[in-house]
Amino acid sequence: MKEIYFDNAATTKTDKRVLKEMLPYFKGKYGNPNSMHNKGIEARQAIEEARQKVSNILNCSKEEIIFTGSGTESDNLAIFGYARKNRDKGKHIITTKIEHHAVSHCFERLSKEGFDVTFLDVDSEGFVFAEDLKKAIRNDTIFVSIIYANNEIGTIQNIKELAKICKEKGVAFHTDACQAANYCNIDVLDLGVDMMTLNGSKIYGPKGVGILYKKKGVEIEPILYGGGQENGIRSGTENVANIVGFAKALELVYEEKEKEIRKLTELRDYFINELLKIPDTKLNGPRENRLPNNVNVSFANIEGESLLLLLNEEGIFASTGSACSSKDLAPSHVVTAIGNSPEIAHSSMRFSLGKDITKKQIDIALGFIENFVKKLRKMSPLDFSIEELIMKNKKARECGE
């Protein structure tokens, strides 16, 4: 059975060209980059070349790139690192209601450490209002973190505008750009961000590596202490192979970005339009300023999980939300944050495309999806139209439920 992989937001396949660059560091070039002999120097050079490549793409200096073990670690390092280091400057920090858990759970933790956290609302398509951010910033606000492109519904924020607001108010600004890296502008100078997180496993690189861009002068404290690697900010022997792989992966997605955006935008729009022909189906997230690889819809009266399992039997791999919280039975906090009822959230499905996807695969999938939705609805005790579900939810929200 041929596989159709619609879960690129969860993780991407390592590009062959990336793996090829990594392999020497599992073989002859196995030195510890902190060793002073040639075998160490060879590994050190590989890391520094990787750092140079990444910084060229991000338009920053080499010293502003910190290699970490994951996107999660980079988010944690930015948030905990900044807040804990600068807590004497103020205790108010801001984020949104649609962050990845690697961000939101850090803010929740910080609220237990005495910080006052504002979680900004988003509109029905997942956009943060610049005005809301402006209003939320207080005299004691020190830090803001806003996801660049949402992992569930694909909403791309106007990071430049949001970062500018923070800059004007002297507040540090971090963005989790894990999903954005493949398709959005990641020129940190142009964006005006103070910190930015990227993740190897979302850019056709290896799992277990991330970077944090940290602008010169922005002070953070480490999470991990030890040998003082990465300028004292991130201790632990550097994962040379993964660092080399990360840089190669970023280079490739950067080179192929325009082509991929064109190709995937067309496929995405086709996929969405065809899905919306299925009765009582609702798109989650916007039509414009949406990740070219993100499709997220809700099918009234069915459980997304049931559909996922039926598709899985056919070798079609999709998701009901963030893979990182798939074991969580609660409906997606992102799909509900844009105003959906728990029912609609439970019936949502994410199809995240990747560079290998073809129109033919989408057509095959569409055939199965249509059939399975019908089948599941026949079995469902519920029989609402999508409009009824939306109205029901609207009323419930108005009544303050």
Added chain:
Amino acid sequence: MKEIYFDNAATTKTDKRVLKEMLPYFKGKYGNPNSMHNKGIEARQAIEEARQKVSNILNCSKEEIIFTGSGTESDNLAIFGYARKNRDKGKHIITTKIEHHAVSHCFERLSKEGFDVTFLDVDSEGFVFAEDLKKAIRNDTIFVSIIYANNEIGTIQNIKELAKICKEKGVAFHTDACQAANYCNIDVLDLGVDMMTLNGSKIYGPKGVGILYKKKGVEIEPILYGGGQENGIRSGTENVANIVGFAKALELVYEEKEKEIRKLTELRDYFINELLKIPDTKLNGPRENRLPNNVNVSFANIEGESLLLLLNEEGIFASTGSACSSKDLAPSHVVTAIGNSPEIAHSSMRFSLGKDITKKQIDIALGFIENFVKKLRKMSPLDFSIEELIMKNKKARECGE
């Protein structure tokens, strides 16, 4: 030029058999283990099989193994995780003066967070006295961390005895067993430890993966927050390839342990005996209860670093101490903790053997070492005998310098 690699304590070469097990997870089996479809399930199974393998070797249950991104991270997780979670039970914590920085720098950090830290002395061979530990434990002591086998001088502690003392006093006990894993008993039940750190890059596995054994019931808080992987203790998408590689590597070193101990003990003793024939040379660390792969000597009146660089030119890769602090110009804290003067510490060299090392390679190295030591001594302005240096230091210590 043939290479002779004497820096296995810094990092080991990834075993071919390990890499072979890892490769499928960079290719077809690239799923996110948290995804609910077959591609995710396949990755999840790989992780759980790896966990089972590791727990079989450690003689614990699967649920007691936490995969992390490095030995450093495991140490940090054990130390910060336990101390911060249990700070209401007491503020006194204990470690030794010969820990790896991944441990000692955590304790230093905790002392800034209000903990009272005791750094235990060691004897002239690097052993911790059980009596010292007993005396150091107070009513408010909650946690002890002692390195199993020292990375610089090879001293193997009686972990069983030290863990027992802690158990009797109701104090949690962690050991950093990164260097010990290849050659020592790592049966956690037999050892009686509460937590134990292992590192992939020291056991012929990949860099960028470690484990923390954490006994059931021992409560720690996470360092990294997010998707709640590893039972909520360590968030971040699991590095499937590295986890699989770690388990395979541990399995191989476990299977080959007895053979390696026999082989390396013989080679080590031969190497040490030959080195001690060079005049004014001193062994650092013990003869008994020493890692079979560790050779550490000081050559009076020379700088270890100069010798390292000369050997490097011949393709012989050694170390002056811990690779993780090689850029630190201060003499090794371990070599000085066993009573050596800064001069003797500066003249120390570590040769850490590995499974590929041969007697022939040692003989080649010995020839160069002898020559270079002579050469460097001719150039040195100093002309002390090793006895004079030892006496000088003894007197200085008695005068309280």
